[in-house]
Amino acid sequence: MKSHGVPFQPGNRFGRGRPKGSRNKATLTAQSIFAQHADSIVRKCIADAMRGDARAMELCMARVTPPQKEPLVKLKIPSITTISGATDALSTLLQASASGKLTPADAVKLAEIVDDSCPSQPWNTRIASRPSRQNRYGTNSDGKSKGA
Numbered sequence: 395m396k397s398h399g400v401p402f403q404p405g406n407r408f409g410r411g412r413p414k415g416s417r418n419k420a421t422l423t424a425q426s427i428f429a430q431h432a433d434s435i436v437r438k439c440i441a442d443a444m445r446g447d448a449r450a451m452e453l454c455m456a457r458v459t460p461p462q463k464e465p466l467v468k469l470k471i472p473s474i475t476t477i478s479g480a481t482d483a484l485s486t487l488l489q490a491s492a493s494g495k496l497t498p499a500d501a502v503k504l505a506e507i508v509d510d511s512c513p514s515q516p517w518n519t520r521i522a523s524r525p526s527r528q529n530r531y532g533t534n535s536d537g538k539s540k541g542a
Contacts, residue, residue: 467496471508480512 417425428435442450469490472482484505491501 464500467500469495471504474508474511477512480508483508 439450439453443454467490469486471486472479474480474483487496487501487504487508490496491498496504
């Protein structure tokens with residue numbers, strides 16, 4: 395039985411396939427037809443938008459106005475050169491989130507950055523390596539009862 399491997403022998407110029415980045419014939423045909431009629435299509439879309447067609451207005455406005463970006467937040471975070479600096483930075487993020495300067499989702503993202511940039515993280519390794527303890531309700535941290 396013949397083993398499967400490279401489908402064509404090295405040096406076979408007919409087995410290379412389509413070059414990277416090349417488009418198929420249907421795509422090229424569609425692009426050339428659109429290029430011929432693009433001006434009239436754009437003019438019709440604008441005319442429909444002027445007549446009150448909501449979808450046409452949406453298409454036109456999407457081209458005129460840039461997409462909304464998240465607003466910049468100016469927040470002074472203390473230097474994170476020590477563990478206490480990381481604690482101060484996390485406290486600042488919590489206060490900013492509580493006061494409405496940051497959304498909770500943004501605060502979580504920034505807290506992850508602070509956590510990753512902390513110089514030494516003995517608390518993370520200590521918590522991850524700790525065996526699960528039972529809480530006061532008689533279940534482990536994974537939610538199973540202590541008898542299971």
